Amino acid sequence: MAAAGRVARIVIDSALPQLDHFFDYRVPDELADSAVPGVRVKVPLRSAGRIAEGYLVELAADDDAFEGTLSPIEAVVSPVPVLTPEVWALARRVADRSAGTANDILRLAVPGRQVRVEKGWLAQREAAAGAEPAHPSISEPPVRGYGDRVLEDAVAKGERLALQVIPRLAQLPSGEWVGEWAVTLATLATGCWARGESAIVAVPDYRDLDQLAAALAAIAPAEAVVRADASQSNPDRYRAFLAALSGSRIVIGNRSVVYAPASKLGMVAVWDDSDPLHAEPLSPYVNTRDAALVRQELQGGALIFAGHTRSVEAQRLVDIGWMRDLGPERAVLPKVVLTANQTAAESAARAARIPSTAWQAARAALTGDKGVPRGPVLIQVGRPGYAPVLACASCGQAARCNRCEGPLGQSRAGAVPACGWCGALATDWKCEHCEHTRFRMVTVGAGRTAEELGRAFPGVRVIVSDGDHPVQTVGDAAAIVVATRGAEPIAAGGYRAILLLDGERMLARENLRVAEDCLRWWSNAAALAAPGAPTVLVGVSGALGRAFATGRFADFARAELAGRRELRFPPAVRLASITGAADVVEEAVSAVDPTLLIDVLGPAPHGDGLVRSILRFDYARGTEVAAAVRAATVRNATRRRRAPAGKTGFRPAPTLRVRFDDPDIL
Structure with missing residues (x-):
C-alpha cells in the first residue's frame, strides 16, 4: 500500500519526557516513496514555525476518529531506514523498564548521520542491487x-x-x-x-x-x-x-x-x-x-x-x-598461593610490601632459580601514581589542601605534594591539627612499588601500566610489570609469577560489591599466568581467599546473594533512587502506590540542597512502579515554574532525577 495519505507515527528526537510518545503526521504525496518505517524525518511542531527531527516508526491507515487535519511531514532527511523494528521495540521496552525516554536509548543506538x-x-x-548476496x-x-x-x-x-x-x-x-x-x-x-x-x-x-x-x-x-x-x-x-x-x-x-x-x-x-x-x-x-x-x-x-x-x-x-x-569439561584452576599474616624477611621485600613466599616466587621467575623458566612477573597494585594519599608525619591526620580541602598526593619521588582536586602545590602546607609541616605516605601507588622493586632487582626491566601509562602487551623476557587492577598487559606465553598486592586495602572500600569486585580483579589477573605459574594473593584469607584459590565462584556468588536477600538489596530486589528538591521528591514518592513497594528509605540529604529517597520493590512490581515514577517525572517536567525576582522569562530546570537499579547505592 502506498504511503501517500497514510498516518505516520513519529517519535520526536527530544529529551523532554512529555514528548516521549507518538506524534501523528500525514504523509504527503511527494514523500510517498521515501517515507518508510525507520527513516529520519523533519516535522513541524505546533506553532512558531518550529521544525523538529525524529524517526518514522510505523505507518497506519488514515484515522477516521480524528476530525481535524494532520500536519504533513516536512521532509525525509535520509532514505536509509536506520531505526529497525527490533531496535525500536528494545528501546521502548528498556525505557519503560527504567522510567526513562525511548529517545535516550535511541541516541545510544543510532549514531549521528554522516552524509558522505x-x-x-x-x-x-545500488551497485550490488540484483546480485546474489555474498555469504x-x-x-x-x-x-x-x-x-x-x-x-x-x-x-x-x-x-x-x-x-x-x-x-x-x-x-x-x-x-x-x-x-x-x-x-x-x-x-x-x-x-x-x-x-x-x-x-x-x-x-x-x-x-x-x-x-x-x-x-x-x-x-x-x-x-x-x-x-x-x-x-x-x-x-x-x-x-x-x-x-x-x-x-x-x-x-x-x-x-x-x-x-x-x-x-x-x-x-x-x-x-x-x-x-x-x-x-x-x-x-x-x-x-x-x-x-x-x-x-x-x-x-x-x-x-x-x-x-x-x-x-x-x-x-x-x-x-x-x-x-x-x-563450565569447562575439566576444571582448569590457576595455582593460587595465599599468604595472609605472612611477613618478609628481606628488607627489600618489606619495602615493597611483599611477603617472603611472594618474594621468592618473583625472584625465581626473574632469575631462573630452582628450575623455573625465566620470564615476566606481574605485580598488581590497588592504586596508580606514586603516593596517592599523604598524611601528617606527626599526628597521622590525612593531609588536605589548604585551598580546597582536597587530598594531597605525590606524583613521583622528590616531587612537591599537590592537590588531587585543584592541582595546587602544597609548598606552604601546615597540618590543621598539630601544625606539623612534614608528610608521610599512607598509600603506595604503582610508581612507588616499581621504584622499590627496581632497587631490589637491579638490571631487570620495570614496566608500569595504569590509566596514564597504558601497556597492552609485553614480551616473554624477564621483566617486572607493575599494573593497577584492570590494566594488566598480556605477556607472551603468560607470566611466570603473579603477585596480587593491596588486597586488604581493596577490600576496605565501602561498597556492598567490594568482595565480588576483588574476586573478579584477581581472577582476571590470574588468568594471565603461564601454565603452572604461581599466583600469590597477599594479605587476604577467609571465605574470599578460599573461593579464589579453589575456583568455587558460583558458591561464593550464591552466598553473596543469600546475604543480599537478608538485607533486601539488589539483585534480590530492585531499587529506584529519586533525587531532587525535597517537595518534588516527596510528591514523586507519594505518586507510587505503597502496596507496590517493600519500603521507602529516606529522604536523606544528597548535596546542593537536594534529597534522595530510595524505593525498594519486587521484580514483579517493576513495570507498575516504573510507570508511576515516569508519570511523576512528566508532571514535574511540565509544571510551570515562577521566575526568580529580577529574572524575567527565566524558568529553572527540573531537579528531579530518577535512576532504577542505581549501582551507586551499593
Whole structure:
C-alpha cells in the first residue's frame, strides 16, 4: 500500500519526557516513496514555525476518529531506514523498564548521520542491487574445552547460559596472545554467522575489544565482523552502523553495542557482566546486562553471560532457572598461593610490601632459580601514581589542601605534594591539627612499588601500566610489570609469577560489591599466568581467599546473594533512587502506590540542597512502579515554574532525577 495519505507515527528526537510518545503526521504525496518505517524525518511542531527531527516508526491507515487535519511531514532527511523494528521495540521496552525516554536509548543506538559515508554506502548498495548476496561458506570451528559441541548446540538451541570460561591464554596463528575467553566467544559468534545469523558481543573496555577482534580475525572473514567502538570517529562509527544494518554480521563493541541493528539474531554475549564499565552513565542508566536480557527476550537467540567469575546477578538468574550454569569439561584452576599474616624477611621485600613466599616466587621467575623458566612477573597494585594519599608525619591526620580541602598526593619521588582536586602545590602546607609541616605516605601507588622493586632487582626491566601509562602487551623476557587492577598487559606465553598486592586495602572500600569486585580483579589477573605459574594473593584469607584459590565462584556468588536477600538489596530486589528538591521528591514518592513497594528509605540529604529517597520493590512490581515514577517525572517536567525576582522569562530546570537499579547505592 502506498504511503501517500497514510498516518505516520513519529517519535520526536527530544529529551523532554512529555514528548516521549507518538506524534501523528500525514504523509504527503511527494514523500510517498521515501517515507518508510525507520527513516529520519523533519516535522513541524505546533506553532512558531518550529521544525523538529525524529524517526518514522510505523505507518497506519488514515484515522477516521480524528476530525481535524494532520500536519504533513516536512521532509525525509535520509532514505536509509536506520531505526529497525527490533531496535525500536528494545528501546521502548528498556525505557519503560527504567522510567526513562525511548529517545535516550535511541541516541545510544543510532549514531549521528554522516552524509558522505551514507552516500558511499547507498552507492555500493545500488551497485550490488540484483546480485546474489555474498555469504562465504566456512566450516564452523569447534569450541575447545567444553565437550563435543556442548556449547555450540546450546547456542544453536537459543539457550541462556551463565558461562565460566577457561582461565588461560591462547596463542593465535598470527603469534598474538589473547585470553581463552576471546577465542571461545569468537568461535561461537563465527558459528552463528556461518549459519546466516548475527551475533552481538559486548565487552567492558578497549583491551577486551582488541583481544576479541584479534581472535575473530583468525577465524572469521573480515567482512563478517563489525567493530562499534566508542573511541571511533563519527564517520567510522556511522560506517560500522551501516555495515551492521546490511545483513547478518558479528558486531562487537562496548556497552552500547547491545543496541546494534543486528537482524536474525543468533546470539548476544556479554563478557565480564559485573564490570562497572557496563553501567551506562547516561539516562536512563541501563546496564548492558539488563539490555541484553530484554533483547534476547524480544528477539530470541542465545544469551551468554561469560566471565572468569560469576556475578551475583547472573547467579540469581541461575537460581530461578532463567539461565543454565555451564563450565569447562575439566576444571582448569590457576595455582593460587595465599599468604595472609605472612611477613618478609628481606628488607627489600618489606619495602615493597611483599611477603617472603611472594618474594621468592618473583625472584625465581626473574632469575631462573630452582628450575623455573625465566620470564615476566606481574605485580598488581590497588592504586596508580606514586603516593596517592599523604598524611601528617606527626599526628597521622590525612593531609588536605589548604585551598580546597582536597587530598594531597605525590606524583613521583622528590616531587612537591599537590592537590588531587585543584592541582595546587602544597609548598606552604601546615597540618590543621598539630601544625606539623612534614608528610608521610599512607598509600603506595604503582610508581612507588616499581621504584622499590627496581632497587631490589637491579638490571631487570620495570614496566608500569595504569590509566596514564597504558601497556597492552609485553614480551616473554624477564621483566617486572607493575599494573593497577584492570590494566594488566598480556605477556607472551603468560607470566611466570603473579603477585596480587593491596588486597586488604581493596577490600576496605565501602561498597556492598567490594568482595565480588576483588574476586573478579584477581581472577582476571590470574588468568594471565603461564601454565603452572604461581599466583600469590597477599594479605587476604577467609571465605574470599578460599573461593579464589579453589575456583568455587558460583558458591561464593550464591552466598553473596543469600546475604543480599537478608538485607533486601539488589539483585534480590530492585531499587529506584529519586533525587531532587525535597517537595518534588516527596510528591514523586507519594505518586507510587505503597502496596507496590517493600519500603521507602529516606529522604536523606544528597548535596546542593537536594534529597534522595530510595524505593525498594519486587521484580514483579517493576513495570507498575516504573510507570508511576515516569508519570511523576512528566508532571514535574511540565509544571510551570515562577521566575526568580529580577529574572524575567527565566524558568529553572527540573531537579528531579530518577535512576532504577542505581549501582551507586551499593
